[in-house]
Amino acid sequence: MNSFRLRLSDRTRFALLAGVAVAAFPTVAVAQDAAEDVDASTQEREQADSSNAAMGNTIIVTATKRAQTLQDVPVAVSVTTAETIERAQIRDVSDLSSVVPSLKVTQSQNAFATTYSVRGFGTSGNNIGLEPSVAVFVDGVYRSRSMSQISDLPDIERVEVLRGPQSTLFGKNASAGVISIVTKSPSFTPHGSVEASYGNFNDIVAKGYLTGPISDTIAASVSGGYHSRDGYVTNLYNGDDIGNRNRWFARGQVLFEPSSDFKFRVIGDYDEIDEKCCAVFNLRPSAATAAVNAVGGQVNDYRGVPGADEVYTDVVPSNKVRNWGVSGQADYTMGSLTLTSITAYRETKLEADQDVDFTSAPLASGANVGQANLNTFTQELRIASDFDGPLNFLLGGYYFNEVAETHDQIVYGDAFRDYANLLIQSSSGGAYSIPTLEATFSALTGNDYTGQFFASGQGLFNNMRQKDEAWSVFGNVDFEMTDGLTLTLGANYTRDSKKVTSNTNSTDVFSGLDLTSIGQTAIYQQALATQIGTLLGLGQPANATQIAAFAGANPAGYQQVQAGVQAYAAANASNPAVNPLLSLTSLQFLPPFQNFPNAVEDGRFSDGDWSWTARLAYEFSPTLNAYASWSTGYKAASYNLSRDSRPSPSAYAALVQQGLAVTNLRAGSRYAQPEDSEVYEIGLKGNWGLAAANLTVFKQSISNFQTNTFTGTGYVFANAGKQSTWGVEFDGYVRPTDQLTLTLAMTYLDPKYDDFTNSPFGDLSGETVTGIPKLSAVWGATWDQPVGDDHLILHADFAYSAPYQIEPGLLAFAVRNPDGTLDYEPARAAARPYRNETTNLNASITYAMANGFELSVWGRNLLDDRNITGVFDSVAQAGSISGYTDQPRTYGVSARFKF
Numbered sequence: 001m002n003s004f005r006l007r008l009s010d011r012t013r014f015a016l017l018a019g020v021a022v023a024a025f026p027t028v029a030v031a032q033d034a035a036e037d038v039d040a041s042t043q044e045r046e047q048a049d050s051s052n053a054a055m056g057n058t059i060i061v062t063a064t065k066r067a068q069t070l071q072d073v074p075v076a077v078s079v080t081t082a083e084t085i086e087r088a089q090i091r092d093v094s095d096l097s098s099v100v101p102s103l104k105v106t107q108s109q110n111a112f113a114t115t116y117s118v119r120g121f122g123t124s125g126n127n128i129g130l131e132p133s134v135a136v137f138v139d140g141v142y143r144s145r146s147m148s149q150i151s152d153l154p155d156i157e158r159v160e161v162l163r164g165p166q167s168t169l170f171g172k173n174a175s176a177g178v179i180s181i182v183t184k185s186p187s188f189t190p191h192g193s194v195e196a197s198y199g200n201f202n203d204i205v206a207k208g209y210l211t212g213p214i215s216d217t218i219a220a221s222v223s224g225g226y227h228s229r230d231g232y233v234t235n236l237y238n239g240d241d242i243g244n245r246n247r248w249f250a251r252g253q254v255l256f257e258p259s260s261d262f263k264f265r266v267i268g269d270y271d272e273i274d275e276k277c278c279a280v281f282n283l284r285p286s287a288a289t290a291a292v293n294a295v296g297g298q299v300n301d302y303r304g305v306p307g308a309d310e311v312y313t314d315v316v317p318s319n320k321v322r323n324w325g326v327s328g329q330a331d332y333t334m335g336s337l338t339l340t341s342i343t344a345y346r347e348t349k350l351e352a353d354q355d356v357d358f359t360s361a362p363l364a365s366g367a368n369v370g371q372a373n374l375n376t377f378t379q380e381l382r383i384a385s386d387f388d389g390p391l392n393f394l395l396g397g398y399y400f401n402e403v404a405e406t407h408d409q410i411v412y413g414d415a416f417r418d419y420a421n422l423l424i425q426s427s428s429g430g431a432y433s434i435p436t437l438e439a440t441f442s443a444l445t446g447n448d449y450t451g452q453f454f455a456s457g458q459g460l461f462n463n464m465r466q467k468d469e470a471w472s473v474f475g476n477v478d479f480e481m482t483d484g485l486t487l488t489l490g491a492n493y494t495r496d497s498k499k500v501t502s503n504t505n506s507t508d509v510f511s512g513l514d515l516t517s518i519g520q521t522a523i524y525q526q527a528l529a530t531q532i533g534t535l536l537g538l539g540q541p542a543n544a545t546q547i548a549a550f551a552g553a554n555p556a557g558y559q560q561v562q563a564g565v566q567a568y569a570a571a572n573a574s575n576p577a578v579n580p581l582l583s584l585t586s587l588q589f590l591p592p593f594q595n596f597p598n599a600v601e602d603g604r605f606s607d608g609d610w611s612w613t614a615r616l617a618y619e620f621s622p623t624l625n626a627y628a629s630w631s632t633g634y635k636a637a638s639y640n641l642s643r644d645s646r647p648s649p650s651a652y653a654a655l656v657q658q659g660l661a662v663t664n665l666r667a668g669s670r671y672a673q674p675e676d677s678e679v680y681e682i683g684l685k686g687n688w689g690l691a692a693a694n695l696t697v698f699k700q701s702i703s704n705f706q707t708n709t710f711t712g713t714g715y716v717f718a719n720a721g722k723q724s725t726w727g728v729e730f731d732g733y734v735r736p737t738d739q740l741t742l743t744l745a746m747t748y749l750d751p752k753y754d755d756f757t758n759s760p761f762g763d764l765s766g767e768t769v770t771g772i773p774k775l776s777a778v779w780g781a782t783w784d785q786p787v788g789d790d791h792l793i794l795h796a797d798f799a800y801s802a803p804y805q806i807e808p809g810l811l812a813f814a815v816r817n818p819d820g821t822l823d824y825e826p827a828r829a830a831a832r833p834y835r836n837e838t839t840n841l842n843a844s845i846t847y848a849m850a851n852g853f854e855l856s857v858w859g860r861n862l863l864d865d866r867n868i869t870g871v872f873d874s875v876a877q878a879g880s881i882s883g884y885t886d887q888p889r890t891y892g893v894s895a896r897f898k899f
Helices: 010-018 043-054 082-087 093-098 287-294 416-427 434-445 515-535 544-553 555-572 580-587 649-657 825-831
Strands: 077-081 103-107 114-118 134-138 141-143 156-163 177-183 191-199 203-213 218-229 233-235 245-259 262-276 281-284 318-334 337-352 371-385 391-412 459-482 485-502 604-621 624-635 675-687 691-710 715-734 740-755 775-787 790-805 835-848 853-860 868-873 881-885 890-898
Touching (some): 077 082, 093 103, 141 337, 141 371, 416 434, 416 580, 515 555, 515 580
Antiparallel strands (some): 077 156, 156 177, 191 203, 245 262, 262 318, 337 371, 371 391, 459 485, 485 604, 604 624, 691 715, 715 740, 740 775, 790 835, 835 853
16 A cells, blocks of 8 residues: 555645544545645556546545545545535534434433434433543544534534544544544635525524635634524423524634744634423323323323424423634644644533423423533644655644533422322322321421422532543554555553542432331331230220330330330331332432542542554555454543432442441442443455445444433443444445436444343343444435536435334333342333334535525425434333434525635
C-alpha cells in the first residue's frame, strides 16, 4: 500500500492533521480542495486518483489522524457529506441513522436521554454519570455527553462514523466507535450561502454561512441557524403540542495563517434548545389505570396503534439546553514533522421537567433531570511525521478535566395522596387506608403521622457532583514492509480518576418508615394481648388495663409471656404471612438515600488500562486494497449519579454491620466497572471510478458492558459480563450513466450476551441482545440531469431494519416465588410483543441554477412508517406499560443560494 508515500501541500496537510476525524464510505461527494493536493508517487496512482476525482469520489480523511484517501484508509468507516445532508434534509445527528445503517440514535425522556450506538454497542444516556461508549467529536473537540451535541448541524463539511473500538488514537470513551462532525474551515476565497425551508407542522428552518479574508493572513467565517416546528403530539389535557422544535445556533471562526508552516484556528459556538420533549404513550392499561381515573386523571389508551398522537399529561415536558464553547487549534510544520495542539473549554446546561406518571392527574413531577451542568476542559498535543521512507509515526498526549453536576427531583402532587390511598386499599384488600395507617403507625411509634403520608410537596431531591480527570498518551507506527504491504502498531494508555459527592434527601415520610420494625411492634402487641387474654380466659385479646393488671399480679409469668412473644415477633417480623405491613413495601417509592462518601464508600475511582492496535494493509492495485486488524478499547468506570444509586452488596453489608445504613437501604449499584472492548476485522476496499465497493467482516465484543435499565420506579446500573457480535458490512456505489448514481449500505449483526448472569431480568447469558436489528440497509439513488447550465437533481434513500425486540423484559411483571426468588419469565414475556421494524423513505427534487440558486421539494419518512421505539413499566402503575414512538411524515420546500 502506497498511502504513506503521498505528498501533500503544507496547507492541506495542516487541515488534514488538525481534525480528530474519521473516514467515509464512497458516496457521491466532491472534495476538490483536498483532492487537488494529492500527488501520488507513481503514474498509475496519479491516473487512478485523477479518474476518481473527476467522478467526484476522492475524499481525504483522517481516520488514523493521518491524511489518506478514502480508498486507502484501512478501517471501517462511513460518511455523510454536506451534499447528502442537504439533499436528504438531515437536521441533526438523530437523522443520520436513516443513511448510516451501522448507526442507531434513540431518544426517550429528553435530550439528556439520547443514546448513540454503533454496531449495536451504545450506552444509555439517561444518567449523567454514564459516559458514552461512542465518542462524539466536533472539529477535533470531544463532547462528553450526547446532550452537548443534539442541536441542528451547523456549517457542515461532513459527518463521519468510525466503527469499532477506537481507543488507541481517540482515547477516552471510544470503546464502541466515534462520530466526528467536521465543519467548514474559514476560506481566503469569499463565498457563502443562505437557506430557508418551510414544511408541514409549520416547520421553519433558516441558515446562513459567510466566509472570506480579513487580511492576507487572516480569514474568518460566521454561521447561524434557526429551527422551529410545531409538535406532532397533542396533549389532550391542555391542548398543547409535544415533540416540537425550537432551537438555534451561532458559530464564528477565525483562521490565522501567517506562513506555510504555521496555522491557528479559533472556533466559538453557542446553541440553545427550548423544546417540549418527549411524549409518552400508554400501551397497555391496568387496574392502576382505574385508580388514576378515580382521582380525576385520564390516560389515553394508545394500544400500540401507530398514529394515535394524543396523550394526557398535566406537566409540560420542558427541555432546555444551553451549550457553548471555544477551541483553538495550532498546527506547526517543521520539515517532515507536524505539531498539532487542540485546546478547548465547553459548558453545557440542561433544565428539564417531566410528568413522572404520564397522566393528567397531578400525581408527581420532576422525572430524572431537573438540572445538569457540564464544565469541560480538554487539551490534545500530538506530533506526526511525513517521511519519504518506509517508516512514519504519530505520538500524542491528551488531558481531560470535567465537573458534572446533577440536581433532580421527584415531587408528589396534589392527587398523589388520594391515588396512594386507592393503591393501599387495593393491596390490603380494603383492610387499610391512609388515615387508618397514620393512626395505627402513630400509636405504634409514638409519633404523630396525621396527614403526613404521601402529602403534596414531599419527594426526593437528588444532588450529586462528579469531578473527572483523565489523561492518556498514545501513538502508532506505520512500517511499509514491502511495496504495498504496511504494518501498523498502535498503543494508548489512559488513566481516569473520578471523585463523587452526593447530598440527596428524601422527604417522603411513608418511604422512611421501617415496616419490618413497626410490624414487629404490632406483632408483639397483638400476640401479647392474645396470649394474656387466653391465660385470663377472656375469649378475646386483653386490653391495656387487663394486661397491666396481669403484669402486676403475676410479674414472673408476665416476663415469661413477654419473652416468648418478643421472640415470636422478632422471628416473624420479616414474614409477610405474619407481618401484613410488608405488603406496603412496594408503595415506598422514595426511600431515604445513603449519601457518600461515607465511612465505607469513599466515592473515588482511579484506574488505567492499555489499548492496542495491530493492522496489516495491502494494496493489490491502485484500485483495490485489503486489511486485517485487531484492536482493543477501554472505557473507565462510570458512577451512578441518579436517585437509584445504591451501595454494592459488600458495601451494603459493611454499612449494616457498622450501624450506618439508612432506613430501608437496599443493595444496588453505585458504579459500573470499566469496559474493555476487542475487535477482529477483515476489510476489502475497491474504487474503480464508475463503481466502488467496501466489504468488512468482524467479530466484536465488550467485556463489562455498562447497562442502565429502567424498572418502572428507578434504574438498575449493571455490567454485562460480555456482549459480542459478529457481523458483515457492505457499502458501495455504481454509476451506470453520468447522471445516475446508485448507492447501497448494509449491516448484518448477530449480537448476543455471552455472559450476563446479573441482569435485571435474570441470567441472559446466551440470549440475543434486544434493541438491535440483525439486518439494516440503506438504498440510495441520485439523478443529476444537466438542463443547459442548470441541473435537475432527484435524490431518494430508503432505510430498512429487520424486526427486532425492543426491550429484554419489563421487570414489574416478574413474579415472586414462595421462596422469595423472582421468576423473570413473565417479565420477558410481557416485553416480547413490542417489536420494531423500520421502512423509512426520504426523497427530494432540486433544481440548481448556474447562478447558485437552488429550489428543493423534500420529504422524510414519506411512507409515514410509525413504530414504537421504547417501552417501559409505567411508573407506579403496576401492570401498565408505557412507551415512545418515532416521528411521522414530514415534507416541505427549501430555497438555497450559494455565492
